[in-house]
Amino acid sequence: MGAPIVGLVLCILVTAGCSPGEKPTERQPVVDADPSRGRVLLSQYQCGACHTIPEVPSSRGVVSSSLEGFGRRSYIAGRLANRHELLARWIEDPQAMVPDTPMPSMGVTPQDARDMAAYLLTLQ
Template identity: 35%
Template sequence: MRKGTEWGIGTTALLVIGIIMAAGYFALPQIMQKGEDPVWAVPEGNPQHGAGAIIRYGCFSCHEIAGIRKATGRVGPKLHDIREQMYIGGVLANSPDNMAKWVRNPRRFSPETAMPDLGVMDQDVLDIAAYLYKH
């Protein structure tokens, strides 16, 4: 009788530990999900509008961009997971501020780059940066 109770407590404790570990395992990817990290947040930018701007300015014709079906261009690099990258265009340290600078005037930072200055408007720059860091 006593032995049985101890066994029961031991099993319950193991079960509880197991449930906590499983919860941690499933919750972690949610916590780490893209867009949550404040370093890459562009609070003034709207990623949904960014997707539209990427189409309007023709970025898709030169870049492969996650989540935009038309964006299959291979003139420039793929922009998937751009937040993992150290530099933008090989010249600017990767940050939301520098992303905005690059999209606005790439040739100011890399005069011989094939990426043209596209006259992207200020709000569109922020929206595009918000989109790129989420995808």
């Protein structure tokens, strides 16, 4: 009963992300998250071992994509609409969102993931 509903909601979110002409400024505001705390957490969780992330100390990794300008991107990992909720869930458990992704689960708590997602969405 639960899974089909989650799937449906995901579908709606993903489709909404594709709507033509949408500008980043029209995105829903990020609530219950602190981007400046997220910036510090990105360093603490060592996301920078694999990613280059602007303004985050020791984040010069080149294993994966640079997260520069991530707030302007339409998709997460080319597949999920780049929305705060989905980005936070991706950071918390990437394989739950995209089963064959090479990004490891980093043991991130839900609130930490929300804060890191909020910071990444500020990057223009």
